[in-house]
Amino acid sequence: MALSYDQAVEKYEPTLGLEVHVELNTKSKMFCGCATEFGAEPNTQTCPICLGLPGALPVVNGRAIESTILIGLALNCQIAPFSRFARKNYFYPDMPKNFQTSQYDEPICINGYLDVEIDTDDGKMPFRVEIERVHMEEDTGKSLHVGGETGRIHGADYSLLDYNRAGIPLVEIVTKIIPGAKKYAPQVARAYVTELRDILRSLGVSDVKMEQGSMRCDVNLSLAPIGSGALGTRSETKNVNSLRSVERAVLGEVIRQSNRLDAGERIVQETRHFLEESGQTRPGRSKEQAEDYRYFPEPDLVPVVPDATWIETLRGQLPERPSARRKRLQAEWSVPDKEMDSLVNAELLDVVEETISLGAEPARARSWWLGEVSRLANEREVAPTSLITASSIAEIIVLIESGELTDKLARQVIEGVIAGEGSAKEVIEKRGLKVVSDDGALMKAIESAIAASPDTAERVRSGNIPAAGALIGAVMKATGGQADAAKVRELLLKHLGQG
Amino acid sequence: MTNIHSTAAQMSEALSEGSITSVELTEAHLVQIEKVDSKVHAFLHVDRENALAQARDVDAKRKSGEKLSALAGVPLALKDVLAQKGVPTTCGSKMLEGWRPPYDSTVVAKLKQSGVVILGKTNMDEFAMGSSTENSAYGPTHNPWDLTRIPGGSGGGSAAALASFEAPLAIGTDTGGSIRQPAAVTGTVGVKPTYGAVSRYGLVAFSSSLDQAGPCARTVLDTALLHEVIAGYDQMDSTSINAPVPQVVTAAKKLDVKGLKIGVVKELSGEGYQAGVQQRFNEALDELVKAGAEIVEVSCPNFEYALAAYYLIAPSEASSNLARFDSMRYGLRVGDDGKTSAEEVMNLTRHEGFGAEVKRRIILGTYALSSGYYDAYYGSAQKVRTLLIRDYQAAFAKADVLVSPTCPTTAFKLGENVDNPVAMYLNDIATIPVNMAGIGGMSLPCGLAPEDGLPVGFQIMSPAMKDDLMYQVGGTLEAALVSKWGKTLLSEIPALAGK
Numbered sequence: 002m003a004l005s006y007d008q009a010v011e012k013y014e015p016t017l018g019l020e021v022h023v024e025l026n027t028k029s030k031m032f033c034g035c036a037t038e039f040g041a042e043p044n045t046q047t048c049p050i051c052l053g054l055p056g057a058l059p060v061v062n063g064r065a066i067e068s069t070i071l072i073g074l075a076l077n078c079q080i081a082p083f084s085r086f087a088r089k090n091y092f093y094p095d096m097p098k099n100f101q102t103s104q105y106d107e108p109i110c111i112n113g114y115l116d117v118e119i120d121t122d123d124g125k126m127p128f129r130v131e132i133e134r135v136h137m138e139e140d141t142g143k144s145l146h147v148g149g150e151t152g153r154i155h156g157a158d159y160s161l162l163d164y165n166r167a168g169i170p171l172v173e174i175v176t177k178i179i180p181g182a183k184k185y186a187p188q189v190a191r192a193y194v195t196e197l198r199d200i201l202r203s204l205g206v207s208d209v210k211m212e213q214g215s216m217r218c219d220v221n222l223s224l225a226p227i228g229s230g231a232l233g234t235r236s237e238t239k240n241v242n243s244l245r246s247v248e249r250a251v252l253g254e255v256i257r258q259s260n261r262l263d264a265g266e267r268i269v270q271e272t273r274h275f276l277e278e279s280g281q282t283r284p285g286r287s288k289e290q291a292e293d294y295r296y297f298p299e300p301d302l303v304p305v306v307p308d309a310t311w312i313e314t315l316r317g318q319l320p321e322r323p324s325a326r327r328k329r330l331q332a333e334w335s336v337p338d339k340e341m342d343s344l345v346n347a348e349l350l351d352v353v354e355e356t357i358s359l360g361a362e363p364a365r366a367r368s369w370w371l372g373e374v375s376r377l378a379n380e381r382e383v384a385p386t387s388l389i390t391a392s393s394i395a396e397i398i399v400l401i402e403s404g405e406l407t408d409k410l411a412r413q414v415i416e417g418v419i420a421g422e423g424s425a426k427e428v429i430e431k432r433g434l435k436v437v438s439d440d441g442a443l444m445k446a447i448e449s450a451i452a453a454s455p456d457t458a459e460r461v462r463s464g465n466i467p468a469a470g471a472l473i474g475a476v477m478k479a480t481g482g483q484a485d486a487a488k489v490r491e492l493l494l495k496h497l498g499q500g
Numbered sequence: 501m502t503n504i505h506s507t508a509a510q511m512s513e514a515l516s517e518g519s520i521t522s523v524e525l526t527e528a529h530l531v532q533i534e535k536v537d538s539k540v541h542a543f544l545h546v547d548r549e550n551a552l553a554q555a556r557d558v559d560a561k562r563k564s565g566e567k568l569s570a571l572a573g574v575p576l577a578l579k580d581v582l583a584q585k586g587v588p589t590t591c592g593s594k595m596l597e598g599w600r601p602p603y604d605s606t607v608v609a610k611l612k613q614s615g616v617v618i619l620g621k622t623n624m625d626e627f628a629m630g631s632s633t634e635n636s637a638y639g640p641t642h643n644p645w646d647l648t649r650i651p652g653g654s655g656g657g658s659a660a661a662l663a664s665f666e667a668p669l670a671i672g673t674d675t676g677g678s679i680r681q682p683a684a685v686t687g688t689v690g691v692k693p694t695y696g697a698v699s700r701y702g703l704v705a706f707s708s709s710l711d712q713a714g715p716c717a718r719t720v721l722d723t724a725l726l727h728e729v730i731a732g733y734d735q736m737d738s739t740s741i742n743a744p745v746p747q748v749v750t751a752a753k754k755l756d757v758k759g760l761k762i763g764v765v766k767e768l769s770g771e772g773y774q775a776g777v778q779q780r781f782n783e784a785l786d787e788l789v790k791a792g793a794e795i796v797e798v799s800c801p802n803f804e805y806a807l808a809a810y811y812l813i814a815p816s817e818a819s820s821n822l823a824r825f826d827s828m829r830y831g832l833r834v835g836d837d838g839k840t841s842a843e844e845v846m847n848l849t850r851h852e853g854f855g856a857e858v859k860r861r862i863i864l865g866t867y868a869l870s871s872g873y874y875d876a877y878y879g880s881a882q883k884v885r886t887l888l889i890r891d892y893q894a895a896f897a898k899a900d901v902l903v904s905p906t907c908p909t910t911a912f913k914l915g916e917n918v919d920n921p922v923a924m925y926l927n928d929i930a931t932i933p934v935n936m937a938g939i940g941g942m943s944l945p946c947g948l949a950p951e952d953g954l955p956v957g958f959q960i961m962s963p964a965m966k967d968d969l970m971y972q973v974g975g976t977l978e979a980a981l982v983s984k985w986g987k988t989l990l991s992e993i994p995a996l997a998g999k
Contacts, residue, residue, distance in 0.1 A: 049603045053824045055596065056583040056605055056702040060738050088820050090869070094842050099823035154842065162828070295869035297878060300708035300817055302738050 006252055009224075009259035010184035016232060017179040017186055017251065018221035019130075019193060023172045023207045024140065024214070025068045030168035031139040032059030032102065039213060043163035051168035053097030058301050061086075065137060065170040066109070066305060067315065068206040072172055073110025073135045074316050075200050083306055084109040086137070086299035091292065094160065095142035097167055103138035105296040109305060110135035115200075117192040118324065119185050125338075128185075130193045131177040142167040172207075178232070186222075186255065191248040194218055198244070199323035211242050218247055220275075222254045224262060233258070234268040238282050241275045249280040257282065330354060334363040343371055352386050359395035362402060369394055373412055377419065393418050396425045409482050410434045436485050440492065443476070443484060447493050450475040461497045469493055504528050508574050508668040508722040515562070515573045522555035522562075522573030526617050529575045533619070533666045541641050542651075542661035544580050545588050546620040551575065558615040570725055572615030577667035579658050580621035581628055582713065583702040584608045591704050592624040592636040592654075595825045595832050595853035605702020606734045607671060607713050614729045619667055622657030626855045627822065628678055628706040630654050631927045634918055635857045642914070643686060645954055645993055649911040652682030658716050659686040663993060669726050670716040675706050676810055677906075677931025679714050680943035684906035684957020687945040687989045689723045689974070690716045692931075694964045695938035696741035699734030705821040707814040708739075710935040718990055720944060720974040724752035727967070743965065751968035752975040758792030760973065763899025767803040768930045774909045776949025780956040781905045784946040787980040788973070798898050800891035802884065806933045807925060809884035812868045812877045813936075818858075819865030825853065860921065889937045896963045901973050904930045906943040906957030930959060940967040944974050945989040946981060955989060 004012070030037055033050035049057040073080055087105035113132035118125050143166050148158025174197065182189040198209045198216060209216045218241045223233035236258065241250045253275075258268055270289050273282035321329075330350065331341045334357070344350055349370045356366040370385060374394065378385040397414055400406040406414065406429070417428030429435060450472045451458040460468040469490065476489045502514035502525070514520045530548055537543055558573040578584065581591050583601035585608075590596045604612070611618060625635035633641040633656030641656040643649040644664040651660040658670035659682030672679035674692035683690030691714045698713045705711060715726035731745040764785065769778060785795055827833035827849035828842070835848035854862070868877035895902055907927055917924040934941035939961055946958035958977065962970040982988055 049601075052829065054583075054601065054603070054830070055589070055591070055599075055704040055824070056601070057603075058701050058737050060736060090820050090823060092823065092826065092843070092846060094826070094828045097824065097829065099826055100820050159838075160842065291871075293871045295820070295866065295871070295874075297816060297820070297869055297874070300739075301705075 004256065004259050004263055006256055007184075009255050010186075012227060013224040013255070013259050013262065014180075014227045014229075015182060015186040015251070015255050016223050016225070016235075017176075017182055017190055018235065019176045019179070019190060020219040020221070021174045021194065021197060022217045022219075023072075023174065023201055023209065024216070025065055025170040025172060026205075026207050026215075027062055027064045027068065027170055029062060031062050031065055031137070031170040032168055035168065037169050039215075041165055043161070043165060046165040047167070051097065052164055053099075059102060059299075061302060061305070062170060066307070068170075068204070069109055069135060069137050069172050070307060070312060070315055071204050071206060071319070072174070072201065073113065074312070075204055075319055075322075076110070076113035076115055076132050076135060076174070078110035078113030078132060078135055080307060080312050081107065081109055081111060082309075083107070083304055085304045086302045087296045088299050089138075090295040093141070094154075095144045095162055095164075095167070097142065097164060101138060101141065102299055102302070104136035108134040108136035109307075115193060115196060116324070117189065117196045119188040119192050121185060128182070128189055128192070130179055130189070133175045133177045135172060135174050138171050138173060140166050140169040140171045187248040187251040190220060190251045191244055194247045195244055196324060203320045203323050211244070214242070217242065220247060220250045220254070222251060222258070223268070224255065224258045233262075234270050236268065236271060236273050236282070237288065238273045238275050239285060242277075246275055246277065250275045250282065253280045253282060326350075334367070336367065340367065340371070347371065347375060347385070349375075349385060352391050355391035356395045356398070359392055361395040361398035365398045365401065366394070369398060369411075373415060377415070388419050389415060393425050400425070400429075404485060405436055406434070407436055407482075407485055410436065434483065436483055443480070443489060443492055444496070446476045446479045446484070447472070447489070447496055449479065451496075458497060461494075461499060464499070466494070466499060469497070469499075504532050504665045504668070506668070507719050508571060508717055508725060509719070511574050511668060512570050512572075512725070516568075518562075522558045522617060523552060525573065526551050526555040526575050526619070529619060529667055532664070536644075536664050537666060539642060539647055540644055540660050540664045540666070541639060542577065542622055542657045542664065542666055543620045544590060544592070544623050544636075544638055544657070547587055547618060548620075550587065551617050551619050554612070554615070554617045558617065561615070569614040569729065571669070571729055573617060574669060575617045575619045575667050576611065576669040576671065576726075577620065577622045577658055577661040578608070578611075578618050578671050579655050579673055580624055581673050581704050582607055582671060583704065584618065584621070588621065589704070590621075590638070591628070592626040592633075592638060593853065593855070593858070594637045595849075596830075597637075597832060599831050601702070603702065606699035606736060607730050608702065610730050610732075611671075616669070616729065622655070622661055622670065624657055625654035625678075626858050627704070627818070628654040628673060628675055628711075629818070629857050629861055631677070631681055631924050632912075632914070632917070633657060634914060635855055637855055640914055643911050645686065645911065648913055649954070650685065650914055652685040652911065654678040655682045655690075655716070659683055659688050659690065662686065662688045662716060662718055663990060668717065669722060671713060671726075671730070672716045673703055673711055673713045674931075674935065674941075675710045675712075675814060676935050677928040679716060680906050680931050680941055680957065680959060681928060683716060683943040684945075684959075685911035685955060687955030687993070688716060688718055689720055689942070689944045689978075690714065691723050691727060691942045691967075691970070692934060692940065693727065693731060693967050694741070694940045695935075696737075696739050697731045697745070697940075697965075697967060699732075699737040699740050701734055701736040705817075707817040708821060709817060710810075710814055712935070718988075720942075720971060720978045721749070721752045723942075724748040724971050724975075727971075741965065746966065746968035748968050748971045751971040754972045755976050755979050756792070757788060757973055757976045760793045760901070761796055761899040762788055762793045762973065763796050763798035763895050763902040765803070765895070765902050765904045766797055766799045767801070768904035772908045772926065772929070773905060774949060774951070776951045777905050777907070777909060777956050780947035780949060781958060784958050784977060784981065785903070787984065788977055791976050791980055793973070796899050798895040798902060800888075800895055800933070802887040802891050803933050805884045806888055806936055807929055809881040809888075810932045810936060811864070811925065812881035813885065815861040815865030816868045816878050816881075817865065819862045819869065822854075822858065822862060825850065827853075857921070885936050888933050892933075892937045892939060892961075892963070900962075901969050902961040904959045904961075906930060906959040910949045910952055910954035910956060934961055937964075939964045940970055942970045942974050944978055946977070947989070948992065
């Protein structure tokens, strides 16, 4: 009988380790002046340096060092007063020099931590993930293996190589081993990567788009019998490319490894590939015999010796920590936990904050973004923020608050703005979407409605208030929805002696 | 009358006086190459058309009254390890046969900017690994003094071109003596500047932390003139020195060593040094004393480890630098029949493309960097390097420059040491410490050894960034010797040179 996840974590204690690669969003590559734009024609963003032509030499991109130090500071790391690049030697066609310029035993940032929050049976709990190191390296080119069964180099008919990515600055953030997550290991992994992504985004150093590969996560996981105090053999699940996948990969590996252990089989030290469809992993490269990369200090580059005052200047530039900001905003807006989570998950915090700062009432700002705009975005399969700006939504909300728009009209305005008919004001103008607030005009419509349904009017007069709904509906219809329903109700009831 | 036997300084003067044109001068050298190079084999590629085009360009500029640099219009031979846009650059290897770089090395760019006429590319030991040019994949160069003897290496082609009057100037590169040893055995002058004085950008790397390009010529002054053309800070090379170039031309013209202390390195004499070499060296010391210098003996006790440490560091770096030659992007490709895997094609190409000595060093370096051996080999070698630097510091505290014979022997016979790599390596025993410490070194002729009538080289070492000191001492010694002999050493060269 196979173990379920719940059974697995009752018997085994998971130990996590997370390695995250982040592509920095510098304009030029790590060691040359080539552009870094995503999606350019293959091999158009290359030069003798990133192609590793004989004689070419690297020069470090100062902005990449600055970004890495910022990341280190945001992760509470020590910044090494002296660090060096090293060569990691191995042969692969997408590596122009057949060595990767990386950092080895002298990384630029060490010994940090990141505090995250996880949902437990006892509510939200803090959890500290310790950071081992943050180091710089260059990305490799991209290979496309054509033909063959596996899409891998072995068995392919031929391979296409694109060196546009070769030399793009990468930062690798490695945690220390993470014990003690217990059954919450999947949540811890996800919370860590999420918080890390938010921090990197707030620093403005990377696009952090997991689906485009500008942020990639490797999940290391091992199991040991609970209480044994031992450390099991780990697997290394590569390139887990969404937050949800991070959680699923941990869950899947816990189940897979626990069942192997239960069956008396050993865990093979290997890399594994995460399968998006099934949430399972398949074996990759064995790491039983550690590959020898023959690291040695890169003789073509001088050591990185950052100035202490510069580091302090950078520390002073750190933005508010995303988790602290969430707490602050939640308090300011007095939002319940659940709705806050929805805003965070939908990545709407920034835009809601901006909408409020432009004068919109917080509750309305949240509900318009989470409701109508998100619905329209879902239909179109795009991000809400790509449809309409905070200032348009703020403008519409202000008009609602002053009674110049109803919710129904506001929806039409939003549609118009999205359709490109102009600003909110212009759409209101062009479509004639002003609320009918002229009592005279409304009274005329009310009298017509009563005349059309005298029986209903009589029931209202005799105290059947709910019957007024039909008459209000008729008035709304007659005014093309541009009347304020509350106002219509008020006038109608008064007219029928119920006000 | 200016001819191919004139010095570069004389040619420069004649050009500016208008008594000869650059085209005439270039053609005269092309005729000499035509006449003697079938015997000497100094050139791998004679770039006749480009050379004449450059010469015409300089002549036109001079005619139009443009201000030109001192060496404008003077021909030069370029070691085939420096990238020149569109011109074959093989590094003496089959691996790069037919490769034409898409860019200019910084040295070439500076030469072009100064109007120096590049005649072609000179022969060398494959990837600059060797002391005789016998490791060239295109056959050895012969010593113009005795065609059955080696011209030194790896830059034997450049030195032989000077000695056979095929060019008045040449560029060499020196990783362990590849400029100075060929200069010594051909009776010419060669300088390895301080590490970082001349940009390495576009110099196909053998050992990045040791490689240094430098000037070669038939006189100290000519070498100085070329030094000032190619030296200087380059932001394309991270290890380039960002400081003004020492005034080496002024120093070479000083002809005064009064009050200078000249340190004779005790460890670079005695056993293994040919009697005639030692004799001519001592006679040269007498000339320096006569010129007013003070001779002191200094000891560098760690020099005995220099050779061993060099043969760990240089091959280690080479094993990584030469990894890029994998047939994937340029150069030789073997076995690509559409069925063979990329990995196998890499193997076949490297098997066929590299010569025995290159393979020997790649294997040596790969081994030295392997995990488990790194500390004992590469790590210890780096410590020796530190000790060598300390030895030099102590010695330079007692003397302004240090001197020794450049090589223990005169030119040996072609084929004499091909099966005995260690004997071959020992030829560089006096030149290697200079590279290991990153200081400057010069070799100039100090006579013919009585026993074999072959040139003897006198080495002058100056502290880092004080390259002017070796030019000052070298210029003074050269003048004293020429006045003592009543002629230059090269006027003794056999009929081949065709006076």
